[in-house]
Amino acid sequence: MFAFLVRRISQAVFVMLVISLLGFSIRHQIGDPVRDLVGVSVSVAEREALRDELGLNDPFHVQYLRFLKGLLKGDLGQSFFFKKPALDVILAKMPATLELVFCAGVIIVVFSVPLGMYAAIRPKSFFSRLIMGGSIVGVSIPVFLTAILLIYLFSVILGWLPSYGRGELVMVGGWQTGMLTADGWLHLILPSIALSSIMLPLFIRLIRSEMMEVLETEYIRFAHAKGLSKVRVWLVHGFRNTLLPVITVGGVQIGTMIAFTILTETVFQWHGMGFMFLEAVQRADTSLLVAYLMVVGFLFVVVNTLVDILYGIVNPKVRVSGRQ
């Protein structure tokens, strides 16, 4: 376990270094933060002074090393626009995004597992064909379009659900949550459905195909020959083996979902990290952008490590090789 962690952490550090280098390289290409900060009425000399003050005139490697040094102290740089540490800005927006991703994740798990398994067990039934057909449609429609359609149907025509914002929020120890008020939950519904609309069909299809493969194996046949009930064969013998590849893919997809929040949050005016990211792009707040990349990259690495550990719990073969 210790060797595993050391290996993992060194990999993570390497990944973070690559992300920071990439993020840093593009930050000079996105736009001029000074122009956005000061407007047109400021003289060239004053602009240069501001540039010097922000350290934007130093050579690339000096800026990058300064950034890395700050990184070691947990300092991701100052947001040009907010004039605050970039990390603080991101952390303030993070609860909104995490709540959204969490709800979408719950939707995905709750629906993809039973639907995928059903479609695998009864591949020829009408309902299975409906699931598979529906999942193709779901995969094909882009998130922002799904979001707009949802708003049109449930907010504009039916008027059941709010179309934007997070609703009534409660502060719990620095975490601004919408999950403690009924209004907050109402506001969560549409964005979570929209966010899950791409991954849910993917997971249904993945679970179905893996489960169908597992159901063809000899050990499933042997389990039937032992006289076990069908439900036990499917759930205990079939599903656990199906889980292995699903967890592997799933881990990567959770990370991807954090990135997908950019689209969903924009459509729903959801003030999370994704929304902040787009604003930062428009304001050419490049240090905030780099900080965002670092934070999302970090989340990616953490999620993948958790997934690897989870994989070891489900797959005994991995556990043994880790022990050696």
Added chain:
Amino acid sequence: MNHLLEIRDLEVRFALRSGDLTAIDRIGFTLEKGERMGLVGESGAGKSVTGFSILNLISKPGYIAGGSIFFRGKDLAALSPEEMRSVRGNRISMIFQDPMMTLNPVMTIGDQMTESLMAHRKISRASAEALAVEKLQAVHIPSPEARLRQYPHEFSGGMRQRIVIAIALLTDPDLIIADEPTTALDVTIQAEIMDLLLELCTLKDMAMILITHDLGVVSQVTEKIAVMYAGKIVETGSTENIVARPQHPYTQGLIRALPGSREPGSRLYQIPGSMPNLSAIPKGCAFHPRCERAEEVCRREVPELLKRGTFQRLVACHLVGV
């Protein structure tokens, strides 16, 4: 009707888009309590399908199209799925070909053993485990208590097959169907496993159907033989009798093909041609294109499985004197 197992006119078909294929063509045999029978033939003869159809476990699109399978007086082919489940792994157990594939890779041996017991009996987990330990001892697995906590990949192929046999034995079944139980194992392990099966059958007075292509193994373990070809039984009788004096040209070919029957260093005999595809079974006797002695009548008429000649057995061949 005092047989342990009596199969009558069993017919198994596979429903394909191009039409039904007959995999088992009206076969029949009986098995007494504690009796061991060999089901012999090349790949594709329908041996395994016969074994699986007894437990109603033929994989789709296969189905039992006709006939009856009487086991202790009840027709298995007519049981409800729930009644069938109470027979499977309880009164009739099955051992599969490849022990590397038979056990679930993500469950401990203990879980895979106790769940089988708990599916058939009202039994606590602790006493189920005690029984599992007892059966592991019976198949000669050292330190069985510790082994219960291990996963299949921690065992060798021979050990896994022993575990599979232990699982099959858990409920002290009346009949074990062993589908090529040694084919996937090393030659040295093969003999051990066969000895073990023989020992356990004798000890518990258990009947066994041994499905194999190896007449050598069958002759050491079983009391009677049914030779299958293209979904039919072509010769059946006592093992001793058939091995010593095979009547059907196919059985004769199988016995001539055994390495032991040749001079060391000489070429091994092989039956010319190969088993016909189920979709293109020749007219008349299905074996006639490969038969060295085929005559006009063999091409025309399907020979019936009858008592022919002077020996105590049934043969389906026109050329064996009636």
